Amino acid sequence: xxxxxxxxxxxxxxxxxxxxxxxxxxxxxxxxxxxxxxxxxxxxxxxxxxxxxxxxxxxxxxxxxxxxxxxxxxxxxxxxxxx
Amino acid sequence: xxxxxxxxxxxxxxxxxxxxxxxxxxxxxxxxxxxxxxxxxxxxxxxxxxxxxxxxxxxxxxxxxxxxxxxxxxxxxxxxxxxxxxxxxxxxxxxxxxxxxxxxxxxxxxxxxxxxxxxxxxxxxxxxxxxxxxxxxxxxxxxxxxxxxxxxxxxxxxxxxxxxxxxxxxxxxxxxxxxxxxxxxxxxxxxxxxxxxxxxxxxxxxxxxxxxxxxxxxxxxxxxxxxxxxxxxxxxxxxxxxxxxxxxxxxxxxxxxxxxxxxxxxxxxx
Numbered sequence: 001x002x003x004x005x006x007x008x009x010x011x012x013x014x015x016x017x018x019x020x021x022x023x024x025x026x027x028x029x030x031x032x033x034x035x036x037x038x039x040x041x042x043x044x045x046x047x048x049x050x051x052x053x054x055x056x057x058x059x060x061x062x063x064x065x066x067x068x069x070x071x072x073x074x075x076x077x078x079x080x081x082x083x
Numbered sequence: 084x085x086x087x088x089x090x091x092x093x094x095x096x097x098x099x100x101x102x103x104x105x106x107x108x109x110x111x112x113x114x115x116x117x118x119x120x121x122x123x124x125x126x127x128x129x130x131x132x133x134x135x136x137x138x139x140x141x142x143x144x145x146x147x148x149x150x151x152x153x154x155x156x157x158x159x160x161x162x163x164x165x166x167x168x169x170x171x172x173x174x175x176x177x178x179x180x181x182x183x184x185x186x187x188x189x190x191x192x193x194x195x196x197x198x199x200x201x202x203x204x205x206x207x208x209x210x211x212x213x214x215x216x217x218x219x220x221x222x223x224x225x226x227x228x229x230x231x232x233x234x235x236x237x238x239x240x241x242x243x244x245x246x247x248x249x250x251x252x253x254x255x256x257x258x259x260x261x262x263x264x265x266x267x268x269x270x271x272x273x274x275x276x277x278x279x280x281x282x283x284x285x286x287x288x289x290x291x292x293x294x295x296x297x298x299x300x301x302x303x304x305x306x307x308x309x310x311x312x313x314x315x316x317x318x319x320x321x322x323x324x325x326x327x328x329x330x331x332x333x334x335x336x337x338x339x340x341x342x343x344x345x346x347x348x349x350x351x352x353x
Contacts, residue, residue: 013103014096021092053220054146057212058228065232066328069239073335 001049009049016042027082033071040064126153131308136291141302142217142310150222151316155288159271162320166264169327173257176334178345181252185338187242198240205233213321217310223320230321231328243336256330263323270315274298288312 016039023035040063047055105111119127130148132139140152150158189195212219213226238246271288277298278285284296290311292299300311 010100010103014100017096017099018089018092021095022088025088025092054222054225057221057225061225061228061232066228066235066332069235069332070335073332 005049009046012042012045029075029080029082033068037064037068137293140290140310140313141308142313143308144217144219147216147222147313151313152290162267165327169331172331172334176342176345179337179341180344181247182341183244183247185244185340187244189242189245190240194240198236202233206230213317216317217313223317224324227321227324228328230325234329235332238333238336253330253333256326259326260323260330263319266319267316270312270319
């Protein structure tokens with residue numbers, strides 16, 4: 001692989017780790033959902049760099065579109081802040 | 084987000100980086116070889132191979148060919164699992180009634196106008212991913228979830244009332260979903276039925292001619308490779324996925340007045 005591609009993949013991977021930790025720590029569940037979407041975006045970029053376009057096409061709508069939509073619906077129906 | 088949390092997150096990321104470096108150096112055991120394995124090479128050779136049709140699926144996309152042809156039964160059961168999950172969600176809310184005129188107005192006019200511009204773009208992108216699933220990356224599930232995002236956008240931006248008014252009711256969605264599944268079922272046994280009728284040998288999930296069976300799905304449409312069953316599977320799967328995911332979202336988005344019906348009766352009510 002190209003060195004630039006490896007660097008990009010590494011940066012995306014590190015961003016996903018940071019976003020995952022922040023999503024777990026956040027007490028505001030809406031903020032946690034946004035961080036989770038950031039992590040998914042980084043994963044989608046990694047899949048693309050690792051030459052798996054099929055997974056990218058299923059990952060983008062499900063984890064950036066549908067999963068946050070359902071999570072936000074559930075937050076709206078329950079509670080926004082974690083106790 | 085406090086500075087302390089960010090600091091901990093960055094240190095975890097650094098730990099992952101160092102761990103990856105150690106693995107790359109081979110410090111935690113031998114690494115998988117870079118060379119192609121035999122099974123991968125066999126798939127690459129046979130996925131589109133007009134000189135050896137009995138081992139080929141005549142599709143240009145290896146992933147779709149493996150998912151729906153070489154490993155078709157696995158994917159069939161995956162689709163069934165998704166269907167059972169959606170039936171579970173519908174059962175949990177059984178007895179709800181879709182009410183009109185609860186006063187949902189949706190988002191502002193600016194958002195509505197820009198969504199109107201987006202609707203055909205997402206629809207065309209999703210449909211092309213599904214229909215070209217045997218030629219380019221993508222397939223039925225990918226195209227279906229693209230179009231499901233469009234439906235979610237429609238419900239969120241224009242309100243649930245508008246969606247019901249436009250005929251996006253759950254009974255209709257369930258009907259589309261079931262039609263898609265029946266289509267998948269019929270496609271998987273189509274050549275078997277043809278074989279029984281014609282008195283020739285055939286297999287379940289058969290795509291191209293195989294050893295002991297001369298029957299074959301069409302492999303060309305005008306000047307394009309069609310992939311036989313792959314095209315039909317992708318189309319039906321995208322229908323099933325878009326209606327199933329939309330149904331789940333609509334059922335989860337029901338208002339309090341509608342769910343109260345289910346709580347009051349606990350059974351289906353007309």
